[in-house]
Amino acid sequence: MDPSSLFWLFLLLLFMYPQFMFRLKLLQRYNCIKELERERKTRVIVMIHRQEQLALFGIPIYRFINIEDSEEVLRAIRMTPEDMPIDLILHTPGGLVLASEQIAMALKEHKAKTTVIIPHYAMSGGSLISLAVDEIIMDKNAVMGPVDPQIGQYPAASIINTVNSKYIDELDDETLILADVSKKAINQVKEFVFDLLRDKMPEERAKELAETLSTGKWTHDYPLTVKKLNELGISVNTKVPDKVYKLFDLYKQPVGQRPSVQYIPTPYKKVNHVKGKIE
Structure with missing residues (x-):
């Protein structure tokens, strides 16, 4: 084989190897999801957003909850029988309010x-989704966060506080428009x-908690x-199944492009409660 052929073979292998490793990692994730589903007798949906790196340029890419994510999660829920429990494994910095609310309502x-x-x-947005479910399981060192809306690069609550601290004739039209949008965004969230929490606790407590989480009390x-x-x-418990950590580890070094929402892409039949298994 001449040097030119070896060079092109090397380039081909260089191109194919990342694709092969990606497919292998994808298969490992599906197998782990399936094991977890058999163990917990649930539909497992995984939504994990991590910083990724482009192969050649080293440019960081930050992933967030977007409309594509909500489409996939809603599709997974539609493919799940009404009497089958759902586990959503969630790791995210947040994202679009619309997409987060769609997922939250579908789970609720x-x-x-x-x-x-x-x-x-x-x-x-990840916290918003979590407030919709029946049970929240967290690692003992894991955290959630407030759900106060952000307008562009600024917190809506901070925009309103800034406007309230000045005379109206000192403000330009754009700032006033941002303040108006901020008030609406906070009220909507x-x-x-409140709608997510009202069935889980007394109404007054739900109102107080909605106020605390959505109005910018904290950063x-x-x-x-x-x-x-x-x-x-x-209510939160820390009984995270061991296989969740095993699955989470499979997302440490992603190669190439991958979907951020994964599940076994087949419709499930109803659970036979007498036999205690999926038919």
């Missing part, structure tokens, strides 16, 4: 038990959080620990 309306499992963190990245969440009246 699912008739069987819904659980969010947080191995590390679920902030902002507060109303949505947007304030860590709500297991202890803090329980103090607020949000």
Whole structure:
């Protein structure tokens, strides 16, 4: 074989190897998801957002909850029988309010038990989703966060506070428009959080908690620990299944492009409660 052929063979292998490793990693994830489903007798949906790196340029890419994620999660829920529990493994810095609310409502309306499992963190939109489920399971060191809306690069609450501290003739039209949008955004999120919580606790307590979480009491990245969440009246336990950590480890070094939402892409039949297995 001449040097030119060896060179092109090397380039081919260089191109194919990352693809092969990606497919192998994908298969390992599906197998781990399937093991977890057999162990817990649930539909397992995984939504993990991690910083990735482009292969050649080293440019960091930050992933967030987006419309594509909500489409896939809603599709997975539609493919799940009404009497089958759902486990959502969640690791995210947050994302679009619309997408987060869609996922939250779909989980809330699912008739069987819904659980969010947080191995590390679920902030902002991730916290909003977590408030919708029947059970929240977190690693003892994991955190959630406030759900106060952000307008562009600024917290909505801070925009309103800034406007309130000045005379109206000192402000330009754009700032006033941002303040108006901020008020609406906070009210909308507060109303949505209250709707998620009203069936889980007394109405007055739900209103207080919605106010606390959505109106900018803390910075947007304030860590709500297991202890803090329980103090607020949000029930959390730390019984994370061991296989969740095994699955989470499979996302440490992603290669190439991958979907951030994964599940076994087949419709499931109903659970035979007498035999205790999936038919």
